[in-house]
Amino acid sequence: MINFQFLRTSIVKTALSLVAKDPKATFIAGGTNLVDLMKRGVTAPEKLIDINQLPLKQIELKNNILHIGAMVSNSALAENAIVKEKFPLLMLALQSGASAQLRNVATVGGNMMQRTRCGYFYDTTMPCNKRQPGSGCGAIGGYNRMHAIFGTSESCIAVHPSDMCVGLVALDAQVVIAGAKGERKINFIDFHRLAGTTPEKDNNIQKGELIVRLEIPVNNLNKNFHYQKVRDRSSYAFALISVAAALELKDDVISTVRLAMGGVAHKPWRLVAAENFLKGKAATLANFEAAAKIAMEGAKAFGENDFKLKMAPNTIIEALTVAKAKA
Ligand SMILES: Cc1cc2nc3c(=O)[nH]c(=O)nc-3n(C[C@H](O)[C@H](O)[C@H](O)COP(=O)(O)OP(=O)(O)OC[C@H]3O[C@@H](n4cnc5c(N)ncnc54)[C@H](O)[C@@H]3O)c2cc1C
Numbered sequence: 001m002i003n004f005q006f007l008r009t010s011i012v013k014t015a016l017s018l019v020a021k022d023p024k025a026t027f028i029a030g031g032t033n034l035v036d037l038m039k040r041g042v043t044a045p046e047k048l049i050d051i052n053q054l055p056l057k058q059i060e061l062k063n064n065i066l067h068i069g070a071m072v073s074n075s076a077l078a079e080n081a082i083v084k085e086k087f088p089l090l091m092l093a094l095q096s097g098a099s100a101q102l103r104n105v106a107t108v109g110g111n112m113m114q115r116t117r118c119g120y121f122y123d124t125t126m127p128c129n130k131r132q133p134g135s136g137c138g139a140i141g142g143y144n145r146m147h148a149i150f151g152t153s154e155s156c157i158a159v160h161p162s163d164m165c166v167g168l169v170a171l172d173a174q175v176v177i178a179g180a181k182g183e184r185k186i187n188f189i190d191f192h193r194l195a196g197t198t199p200e201k202d203n204n205i206q207k208g209e210l211i212v213r214l215e216i217p218v219n220n221l222n223k224n225f226h227y228q229k230v231r232d233r234s235s236y237a238f239a240l241i242s243v244a245a246a247l248e249l250k251d252d253v254i255s256t257v258r259l260a261m262g263g264v265a266h267k268p269w270r271l272v273a274a275e276n277f278l279k280g281k282a283a284t285l286a287n288f289e290a291a292a293k294i295a296m297e298g299a300k301a302f303g304e305n306d307f308k309l310k311m312a313p314n315t316i317i318e319a320l321t322v323a324k325a326k327a
Pocket residue numbers: 026027028029030031032033034035070071096097098099102105106107108109110111112113114161162163164209210211212236237238239
């Protein structure tokens with residue numbers, strides 16, 4: 001057994017300084033990913049700083065911006081009245097993640113920071129550049145059914161597994177991060193990274209920094225929206241492909257559109273070119289099909305995940321069609 005210290009604080013500053021001054025210390029929130037990684041020997045922190053008592057559980061609307069504390073649970077967020085009314089796309093994305101039990105303890109910050117589910121990453125006997133830089137990538141030429149088709153590199157083809165994050169990238173969220181020098185804010189789309197030559201880095205947060213909240217501007221995307229998730233089981237399964245779609249329609253013409261995908265890249269994948277194509281066009285099946293084709297430009301599969309090249313555009317079309325029909 002590997003021993004570790006367990007410390008708890010209800011003060012953000014204390015949590016920050018405990019992790020900043022100790023390279024082997026890390027935050028623990030719901031623990032639903034971190035504890036699995038520790039049990040498998042993928043990570044071995046010597047000090048866990050429990051952040052569950054930090055005062056970061058607010059969900060409040062201020063000046064047309066929704067503020068969501070990093071310690072809000074996935075289920076509390078999905079069930080919140082403001083989220084249901086003004087950000088139902090986020091509600092659907094959250095509800096499709098994991099299981100009810102997991103969502104009760106999984107937090108917003110932990111969900112964003114969860115690691116990939118690539119089997120080679122969790123198996124310490126196998127090569128994996130993300131777990132052990134320079135050791136190779138077991139998934140390239142190996143078992144890669146769940147893996148990426150966009151933004152891959154020769155080092156890593158893993159996907160980011162979160163559903164919530166697909167909804168958040170579509171909603172133009174911002175992430176507020178606290179560190180030794182105070183708070184900084186980054187666009188959600190820039191929070192997660194592509195693997196490139198540094199697959200060990202999932203995102204742009206620095207060691208010792210803490211996600212404190214999300215901010216989402218209010219929009220008019222709460223009528224025609226859908227989160228379509230394709231997975232092996234109807235619950236308790238990660239996405240093979242997921243699509244977050246939201247439309248603002250004026251006489252069936254698309255004035256605003258947001259599209260993002262999960263299960264396809266090392267980060268939640270915003271479909272900017274497809275959005276640009278759809279803006280100002282009629283919400284027709286032909287235009288949805290053309291947008292899906294544009295979204296797939298540059299896609300590349302790795303053998304066992306070849307089916308995603310067909311499943312992905314079909315899922316985009318389905319999500320847009322359901323979103324349109326919701327009026
Ligand atoms: C069987 C199973 C099925 C699942 N299915 C899905 C699914 O379908 N869709 C989906 O989206 N997710 C799924 N999940 C993943 C689940 O949503 C995540 O494990 C969970 O969201 C992580 O949150 P947590 O609070 O438990 O994080 P923890 O495990 O406590 O922490 C994860 C990481 O985040 C860091 N961290 C936590 N909070 C902060 C913070 N505020 N600032 C900085 N760093 C922080 C920790 O240090 C740690 O490195 C599944 C998990 C399991 C076990």
